[in-house]
Amino acid sequence: MRLGLGIFGMQSVPQRPDHHVKLYRDVLEDAELAEALGFDSIWLSEHHFWFDGYCPADIAVAGAILGRTRRLGVGTAVMLLPMHPVEKVAGDAATIGRLGEGRLSLGVALGYRDAEFDGFGVQRKDRGKLMDVMLPRLAESCRSAEPPVPLYVGVATAIAAQRAARLGLPLFADSTMNPDELREMLDAYNAAAAAAGVTPPRAHALQRDVFVTDDRERDWAMLLPELRYMRRQYGGWSFPQEPDETVPAYLQRLESDIEAKLKNLIMGDAARVAARLRDFEALGFDLIVCRSQFGNLPRKSLHRAIEGLSRVRDEVAP
């Protein structure tokens, strides 16, 4: 099993705002630490036009990280493909993949926030159709790039997995899916691949929220506001208020979604975390991208967690 770090969004969060120059300097430092500790890769996230400055240009950051490191893989997790022109993504990835000496990977997915699609003049409801057209073209250009750029498809549903299966592309599974949902999705993937006569990839990638700590109580108190911020943001984007819904009813729905998803966090010492990650490996995931940065944690706390994760890596590495 390979372990990656991420995803990173370089957000200037209200609970701990920072200048973006510092936040990007920090992620470059985190990448250097990840490389020194022997992690497989670091992964970057994308959203647009958000008040906290969520990173909107992953390949540009990937360029900077590849320039700062020598061995570490750098990936997008995920680029919201239907909002981009596919020729631009292909041209950017081919160049940066070459300059990065084969260390760039692309993860792409649909995206879901109306305001982002709207900024680029794309109808959100067209995203599936757009993906159907764009994904085969991107897959072809990633395959023919020199060196090739590994391409993953970010998924949270069986339909999205089936689209990837027909092209034989590996999945990058969402952090909020539980083992039963993952199993079902992989079944749907394998069935669709078989029906299309495509050989499925050996394994897939998975994202998890993970925090390695020897002092659960102390760190949980520190993490809770960060996790709540992150989940409220993603929750608000995924489940906007319905036209006929009152504000209190909406907030209640959002809060229950947040509280349910907080339980996804894998937290504990290295041995405990390693045991949990092995369960996911057994399902068919050979790359697990672990997110320990939820908002903008104090640097020391984040680095302690990353160092802890490197002990997990020592336990789970082949």
Place this chain on the structure above:
Amino acid sequence: MRLGAGPIALKDTTRMRLESLGEQAVASSFDAMWLSESRAEGVGGGLAAAAMLGQAVPIRVGAAVDAGLYHPLHLAEDIAVADITSQGRLEVLLRVSAEASTYLEEFLRVLAAALSGAHIQFDGEHLRVPARLAANQPVPERLALNPRPAQPAVPIWVEANEASIVKLARELGFGIAAKFQRGAAVPGATGRWPGMLLCGGDVGPNELLAAAGDSAGYFVVAADTPEEVASAGKRLAGPLRMPGFPAWINQQ
């Protein structure tokens, strides 16, 4: 006067080559190292490559990019992030190879507005930002680029053949770039930025000083190898910055 080396074509270039050229540009006293994408050949990533080069050199990094081929907000976002990762050392040359059109005009207007930090609402013939499409409702009436670039204003030059595009670029506060021709002057400054001349590797200091006249100039000099960078730096850096100093000082 400012002096840049390049732009280095990204096609078939390796990181090692970019870095060795960049190191020589630093050693040879250039203000900036430039590189160039070529989307017509499928070679993109100019701004991401500048972000990469920015990690290898302490001087400014320039990206020559093809303008008008995709949504201006994607370009604005790439510029902002590349500028932030290089801690405010990014420069950009927008190459406009297409004929002047209302689309190109709108593209430049939206790009300038986005990079300014304005909360945009733009209603053009081709571009509507935000699009406010019925299918996407409800969405905000305006949007802003976030994060913004690190520099208060990223220096951006426009190279275009069409007079109307040059006029608009000037109006929007972009610098003007042109290819060096013997006897022609540096394009006029646009308030913030001196005019830029893209020069061959064989230019001499006196013809560049003559082209600038009483104005400042930004000269980006072609150089494909570290030796060419060194030679151009030795020939130009001293005389352009300290004209009239004796050669035994300026060409050391």
